[in-house]
Amino acid sequence: MGLSGIGGATVAEDSGARGGCLACDLTMGNVPLPGGNVLRTESWVVEHCVGPLGPGTVVVKPARHVVHVAELTAQESSELGPLLQRVSAAVTEVMAPEQVYVCLWSHAGGVPGHIHFVVQPVGKDDLARFDAFGPALQVAMGEAEYFPGAAEVERVCERLREALG
Structure with missing residues (x-):
């Protein structure tokens, strides 16, 4: 399965030429x-974040390897904007x-590296637990290294797919 990238190279070929890329590998x-792909358009992929930013945090990234906006x-x-x-x-x-x-x-x-937009739900519980907001909250969540379980991610992704139609 090859997605067209720059110069006709597939994403896998393009990322390999750049020394490997987790976003492309995913x-x-x-x-x-x-949770798999939550949504895929001709140009973009939406999937649950594999980092420690909490359940429901998704990544919106170009389907091809792109390093700069x-x-x-x-x-x-x-x-991009409508998505x-x-x-x-x-x-x-x-x-x-x-x-x-x-x-x-x-x-x-x-x-x-491969650009990606992080779309992260933040609740009052997150703000209170980490005593932070904005970028400081993301840093604190990263340092806490809490990764949601696969079953929870699967449930959230199914609900997101339904919401996205």
Whole structure:
């Protein structure tokens, strides 16, 4: 299964040329992904975050390997805003958070990597438990290393798929 990337290379070929990429490996199914793909468009993939940012946190990433927002094609760019709004609405419907954070992450080991937008539901319990908000909350959650269980992720992803239609 090859998704077209720059110059006709598949995502797997393109990521391999860059020394490997977890985002591409997850997209291609080379690494187990609890919940699987939540949504896939022609240009974007939505899947549950594999990091410690809590259940219902999803990643919206280009289907092809992209390191800089400036590298997005016109089609990818035109899909991005409406997709982030749609995914944020689904996360809001399913998780009923106080706020939904949407932020760009793009570094892996201190080096620019495959861009991905993190869509994270945040509730009052999160704010109280970690005594933080915004980027400080994400850092605190990362340091706590709480990873939701696979069964919980599967349930949330099913509900998100239903909300996204």
